[in-house]
Amino acid sequence: MRFLIKHEVQGRLRIHVIRNRMTCTEADVLCWALEKQKSVIKVKVYERTADAVIYYTGDREELIHKLKKFHFEKADVPDNVLSSSGRALNSAYREKLIAKTLLHYGGKLLLPNSVRKIWLTFKVVQYIGKGIRCLARRKIEVPVLDATAIGVSVLRGDFNTAGSVMFLLGIGELLEEWTHKKSVGDLARSMSLNIKKVWLKREEQEILVPASDILPGDRVIVHMGNVIPFDGEVSCGEGMVNQASLTGESLPVRRTEGQSVYAGTVLEEGELEIIVRAVSGATRFEKIVTMIEDSEKLKSNLESKAEHLADRLVPYTLLGTGLVWAVTRNMTKALSVLMVDFSCALKLAMPISVLSAIREAGQNGITVKGGKYLEAVAEADTIVFDKTGTLTKAKPTVKEVIVFGDYPEPEALRIAACLEEHFPHSMAKAVVDAAKRRSLYHEEMHSKVEYIVAHGISSYIEGKKTIIGSSHFVFEDEKCRIRPEYQERFDTLPEEYSHLFLAIDGELVAVICIEDPLREEAGEMVRFLKEEGVSKIVMMTGDSERTAASIAKRVGVDEYYSEVLPEDKAGFIEREKAAGRKVVMIGDGINDSPALSAADAGIAISDGAELAREIADITIAAEDLREIVVLKRLSNAMMHRIQGNYRGIVGINAMLIALGVAGIIQPTTSALLHNTSTLAISLKSMGNLLPTN
Structure with missing residues (x-):
């Protein structure tokens, strides 16, 4: 590969790849190839400028040599690396935003007024059509409000206001769609399969081999509690398979000889011998994306309330517009109310806040399967810990x-x-x-x-x-x-x-x-959780009373229970919930699965049993339990942001309505300030919730 070194300091290198144009695929290939190098800590590749920033340790000359030897055409990149990349998505939406902005402001400057009016009329018809279809369903929701505001502006000959409103609505829709798809993609990639080794059946013997060595037609053995690594057909055995990750079914289904099983599902009971049909991970990723996009799990209670409140406010906005016109007989003042609605900001800012929180959790090594689980963590007053592999080190x-x-x-x-x-x-x-x-x-x-x-x-x-x-x-x-x-x-x-x-x-x-030594950070983690508002921290273990008492004292939990069975953990959580408490369960083993499922939010350790990770709502990395504190702080910050958004939206829009009715600002200004404030709140909601170190 031919390149230039643009800038460098110790441990950091910025290079420019000499190519006519770097595609998103080539950027992903280069990023993958560099991340594979042991000396490379972090890589950022910018396809627009064909630049790469490389953070590394070790010998600089060795890295330069490897860069020179690299060829895009010869890189053997796994299919799922390219298929699950979010780079092309980000590039596409950036171009859409730039194109929409240039078209709007370029049209104002370059197009004759008559041509621009014809173009705007065509767009107005589209918005009015959406409003009419909404009314045809006997619903008065946001499309009706948008259609009314834009239609009245056009009827009054105020094409500038109509154009500005449609432009800002279009930008808002693009930003929401982009953030949603990016968050879903990030979440799906973190949930994709990461199985390194499987049991291959060869000459009636089970051999542990790398998953990458498996070919279609091979026979693999899946034991109870493990994730099924490939799509295939059961050739021997019987088992109960949890397919919730793909189908949403809450109960496991029985699978016997001749029936199909799918990658990513979990064998809860029994043992299966499977003839492998497909080994690609791309289909699994696509299934997860579909599942997440269709799932109500993404929505927190506050997010759902915001959406419902947004639609319920539309009739009141229309009624307020009519009342102002009836009292003042001034269409300008009436339009000031119509141009300012609460629903647009509520519908845009709340989902972005939740999805941005999920994205930030992923940046901290935390996988969250939906916004409502972050809300549950924020409201949690009881946290239950398993001992072995959770409070104690993952490597006894x-x-x-x-x-x-x-x-x-x-x-x-x-x-x-x-x-x-x-x-x-x-x-x-x-x-x-x-x-x-x-x-x-x-x-x-x-x-x-x-x-x-x-x-x-x-x-x-x-x-x-x-x-x-x-x-x-x-x-x-x-x-x-x-x-x-x-x-x-x-x-x-x-x-x-x-x-x-x-x-x-x-x-x-x-x-x-x-x-089974105690994690060094366990006591500090418990103390921090109490500072964040958790009132009751419980440890449950199958170990003896003597061992449990010793660990509980050192960690500082409020209660502990020894020699418990899986059903005992789940029963305790159900009793706590019946008493009106929000409960979070943290564990890593198959025996923790019933409790993880019963809790308001179940948190699994990343190197624990596959079944625990599949059932859990949140997964944290195994290296440091303080990630639970990060999760709690992130959840609290998300709730604080959502509540702040509510206050900001209500305050700003109420002020704009008051100024419009008083005749201080015109409808055009009112619409501009309303949409600008909506975008400002939404853009702020995309930012990180926790301070960066």
Whole structure:
């Protein structure tokens, strides 16, 4: 690639690509290629100027060398990178805005007055047609008001006022449409599938391979609690599939041999073997965009109220216009009322505020599936936390394996890892990683693995029932025993660790001690949430009373509950809601899914179970729990902005009506100031809610 260095400082390079014109696709390709480089921190590519700003670490000469070697034609970019880019959308709307502005002001300067009147009359007919169609539906809404204001201006021969009103209405519609589509696109991209590895069935063995290696016709195994990675057909097995992400169905559907399944849906129960039909991620993105655009989830309660209020105000504006004319017999003063309506600003500013908040959340690594969930977070007075993987670190580690029978320590850990690798949970990952570090590799040697939510895993090895899980599951549910000679060893298990119990053929063979350290920021996060207005913070865990009490004290929660089951968490949330409280649930595991679903807003950790992320309304990155505080502040700021918009719209428009009725300003000025203030409020609503660091 040929380029010039326009400017540079340490760690930052601005280059100009020498091309006749850079297309949006080429800009996306260049951006993707640069972001793949390990030394590159951030990239901005400007297709209009063919410039790129590169923030990097490491060797400058190496980066320059890679830029020289780059070729647009040879870049192997995944299809979904280009299909889901928002660059072309932004470029198209920028051009529409520029064209509309040039046409309006250029027409005033260059077109003869007679030609301009013919053009404006053609546009007026379009607006009046919309108003008539609205009346035909027996509704008096915003199109009727717009048609009346524009029509009366034309009848009075005031084409300048009519032209200005139509121009400002057109700009407002474009801005609203652009912001809406951009926010929907950003949200859909953040919700798109990001599955890195899948279980491929080959010669009756399950092999963990990169998802990019899968081809149509391959057979993949999907275990309970995982996202189905590709569109395909069930070739073996039976399961209950949650398709809410694509169809909106609240209840899972049964899928058996010969039936179709789709990428992005979640297997809630059972196990499926799937013949892959399509591996592209583009169709998944398109389905999500459609789902979001059609979904009422995007609308907060305040946003819906604003839209309904906007339509309800139209008859009162028309009535006010008639009353002013009846009292004053002055059409100019009556038009001053007609030119100023509250509905336009309400309908424009409120959705933009909500969608801009969702966009800003995405910039902070937070995925929000709809405005009403931000509203729920803003109003929340109770927040419930899961412990493991949420308040504690997402990467627990195995510290010790204590054996209680004939199996040596490496063999016990190998068997445990063989079972645990099939299911998504932070504790399971700790066991698998410990086995990998000790090079305890294995071939699949067990029969079908059954996962019992919030309890453990059960299978058979060489005809012997093998289970791993909680103390309750192993000793109470499965009635496993401890050899008498090992009782003292069992009674002195180290208390500072969480424990996984492995039993074979009804007898305990090992206890895996896992360190699950508390996140350093957990206590600070709880304190900040209380400062933001949350009155009750609760921790719920399946761990023992001793472990729960220790963590609760260190974090500073108001209440804690130990040894709880998934239904206990959901039941607690339902009782809180029945008491009139707004409840937010935060968790990361399959066992948290019922509670995430029951809460007013469910928040999942990004590296938790796929089922939890699918059911949750909001997803935060796993690196720092302080993102929850950012989310709360963002939600509060959104509500504050919406309420401020209400006050501003009412105040400004009421003042304009008063000035018009008093005869201080003309209808033309009134319309201009009204539309200018509407756009100003809307543009302000597009800005970030939180201060940038």
